[in-house]
Amino acid sequence: MTHTSNRTVSVERDSRVAYYRVSGSVLAGTVVLMLLGAYTSAIGAGLACPDWPACYGTVVPFLHPEVMAATPYTTLQVFAEWAHRGVASVVGLGIVGTALLAHTRQKRPLVRRTAALAVGLLPVQVLLGGLTVTRDLQPAVVTGHLGVALLILLSLATATVADYTTTA
Numbered sequence: 001m002t003h004t005s006n007r008t009v010s011v012e013r014d015s016r017v018a019y020y021r022v023s024g025s026v027l028a029g030t031v032v033l034m035l036l037g038a039y040t041s042a043i044g045a046g047l048a049c050p051d052w053p054a055c056y057g058t059v060v061p062f063l064h065p066e067v068m069a070a071t072p073y074t075t076l077q078v079f080a081e082w083a084h085r086g087v088a089s090v091v092g093l094g095i096v097g098t099a100l101l102a103h104t105r106q107k108r109p110l111v112r113r114t115a116a117l118a119v120g121l122l123p124v125q126v127l128l129g130g131l132t133v134t135r136d137l138q139p140a141v142v143t144g145h146l147g148v149a150l151l152i153l154l155s156l157a158t159a160t161v162a163d164y165t166t167t168a
């Protein structure tokens with residue numbers, strides 16, 4: 001093998017390592033986000049931020065003592081719902097980044113398609129998250145929100161593992 005082709009192989013390998021580090025981190029972040037969503041639901045905090053996309057008409061409700069004094073929810077409940085939205089924003093950006101990396105640096109169709117599926121489902125999930133609040137936890141909406149979360153998780157897991165197991 002020539003010096004140039006050695007270098008090309010090394011650059012490709014670095015590129016793939018960068019990809020699966022990003023996609024693996026985003027996958028882990030999605031699991032944390034889903035657990036935080038389940039916790040929010042379990043402590044009865046689904047409507048602890050009663051509006052959407054803001055929370056009590058503000059970005060950080062904890063900076064407004066009058067808001068926290070007036071809410072019937074505990075600080076933990078408001079924090080759980082608020083943090084779920086915040087973590088969703090970060091994970092959402094990560095999903096977009098994963099799809100961009102898959103599109104520009106990955107050849108395997110399964111990796112590219114599943115990363116594209118995850119990013120395609122993202123706006124649907126954000127919309128369902130908003131409807132979860134504005135439709136007062138309507139069972140069909142909450143169930144849809146969980147279902148799309150599972151689809152995103154499966155897509156990201158496939159987009160990560162399919163790359164990791166690629167030998168070519």
Ligand code: HEM
Binds near residue numbers: 040042046126149152
């Ligand atoms: C990638 C983005 C998101 C994922 C993967 C996700 C995932 C989840 C999961 C798995 C649950 C638990 C469902 C259950 O236990 O039945 C949940 C709950 C919840 N999510 Fe999200 N979520 C996302 C974004 C959002 C956004 C943007 C909002 C905006 C308001 C939101 C609002 C909620 C609410 C209010 C609950 C609690 C529902 C309840 O009380 O039953 N989610 N989420």
